[in-house]
Amino acid sequence: MSRFVPKVPGAVVVVIVSILAADALDLASHGVQLVGEVPTGFSFVSWSSVGAEKLVDMLPGAFAIVIVGFAESVAIAKAYAAKNHERLDANQELIGYGAANLGAGVLQGFTVTGSLSKSAAADDAGGRTPVLLIVTSVLVLATVLFIAGVFKNLPDTILAAVLIHAVSGMIDFSKLRRLWRAYLGEFWLATGALAGVVIIDVLPGVLIGVALSFMLLIRRLDHPTIEILGRTPDGSTYTDMATNPDAKAVPGILVCAFRAPLVFANAEIFTDELTTRTNGSPRPDTLILDCDGMPEVDTTGADALRQLHDTLGSLGQRLLLARVNKAVIDFLRRDRTLDTLGEHAIYPTIREAVTAAQAIERRPLVEEEIV
Numbered sequence: 001m002s003r004f005v006p007k008v009p010g011a012v013v014v015v016i017v018s019i020l021a022a023d024a025l026d027l028a029s030h031g032v033q034l035v036g037e038v039p040t041g042f043s044f045v046s047w048s049s050v051g052a053e054k055l056v057d058m059l060p061g062a063f064a065i066v067i068v069g070f071a072e073s074v075a076i077a078k079a080y081a082a083k084n085h086e087r088l089d090a091n092q093e094l095i096g097y098g099a100a101n102l103g104a105g106v107l108q109g110f111t112v113t114g115s116l117s118k119s120a121a122a123d124d125a126g127g128r129t130p131v132l133l134i135v136t137s138v139l140v141l142a143t144v145l146f147i148a149g150v151f152k153n154l155p156d157t158i159l160a161a162v163l164i165h166a167v168s169g170m171i172d173f174s175k176l177r178r179l180w181r182a183y184l185g186e187f188w189l190a191t192g193a194l195a196g197v198v199i200i201d202v203l204p205g206v207l208i209g210v211a212l213s214f215m216l217l218i219r220r221l222d223h224p225t226i227e228i229l230g231r232t233p234d235g236s237t238y239t240d241m242a243t244n245p246d247a248k249a250v251p252g253i254l255v256c257a258f259r260a261p262l263v264f265a266n267a268e269i270f271t272d273e274l275t276t277r278t279n280g281s282p283r284p285d286t287l288i289l290d291c292d293g294m295p296e297v298d299t300t301g302a303d304a305l306r307q308l309h310d311t312l313g314s315l316g317q318r319l320l321l322a323r324v325n326k327a328v329i330d331f332l333r334r335d336r337t338l339d340t341l342g343e344h345a346i347y348p349t350i351r352e353a354v355t356a357a358q359a360i361e362r363r364p365l366v367e368e369e370i371v
Contacts, residue, residue: 002124002165009125011162018158019150033156038148044108064203065111071206073097073114080119084128120166185216224260226273229290229350238290238350253357254284255350259293262301271304275311285317286357290350292323302337309341318360321346322353 001010021027028034074090081088100112122132179187189212197205229238230247238255241247249255254277262270278287287308297305309319324332324346332338338346347353 011121011125011166014158014162015154018155019153022153022155027155028153035151035154035156035159038151040148041145065113068203068206069111069113070094070097072116072202076114076116076119080123117163117167121162124166185219189213189216218265221260221263221265222269224258224266224269225293226277227257227259228277229255229257231354250354250358252285253288253354254278254280254286255288255290255354257290257293261296261298262294262304263296263298264300267300267304270301271308271311274308278312278315278317283315283317286320286360287312287317288320288322288350288353288357290322291325291328294328295325297328297331299335302332302335305332305337306340318357319345320353320357322350323348 001008001013022032022034070093074088074093077088077093080086097112097114104110104112122136127136176187176190179190189209192212193205193209195205196208227240227242228249230241230244230249231238232244232247239247240257241249256274256277258270258274260266274287274289278284305319312319319341321341329338329346332341347356
């Protein structure tokens, strides 16, 4: 029906026809499982039986609901935001779910989260605006109060078919093929999370996905990209010499780019790699570190910068920094790392750093330096 008569609400038609068929053909007597009695109206329980001990017992389950519910809800919201070319604010989503759950808790309702099957069913039915939420709320209220009994003869298989059909549109194996082609790490992350959900349960699957994400993040930090930059023939820019054979190194100067946050996970690699490169032949007088791809530095990273500066200084070499963002400069200043490196060692562009390094090399020695 969705293919040939998309304007007709296929799910509603199938549900009505199946209920009538189940009643007319007495399908229950033939082994067809039906939904059965569904109570109508609201029923509230007393809060007097909920004590401090029971609240403590409920905390692990509540925490799991928060993690799984929000993760699933935001994932669904992201999928539909991408599909409809809309912007998603995860913080606003969290505020919305929090407010809804406070209301549900006071009124003794179910936990409120986003539902892939219900979102898919609504989207499949043509819902596009917030009016959908109002209409759905009114229909849910009417169903709870008056209509729920109608679903007594609804076959479980029909209910399952409606949900499977709605969700099937969200299954896209081309995404996995794309991950396989582009980056195997993300492919195995997605596959691991999927396997955890299918084989174990939703919460373990989400936790597996989170754990694999952290492992992938640490691996990326632990394998930073370090490029040797050279000057293009026209002298206008500096680029990776490995990908641009026309770029040439500046005599006496080694220009390196560190393409990762300088943090505890890669600080040792940072010092080892750059120290090794500055000890090559011929040995450069100056190391210029391009920090454009270094968005963040922590205290361990700052210590690595100090260590590199001291090591180069003991060998008569200099360390200059280029294209350092304001956040990193402010951190190095607060951490007093700049007291070691020197404010004069930071330049807005690689070209200015190179010019400064060449000027230092050409500067005649003063009497104190000779002594």
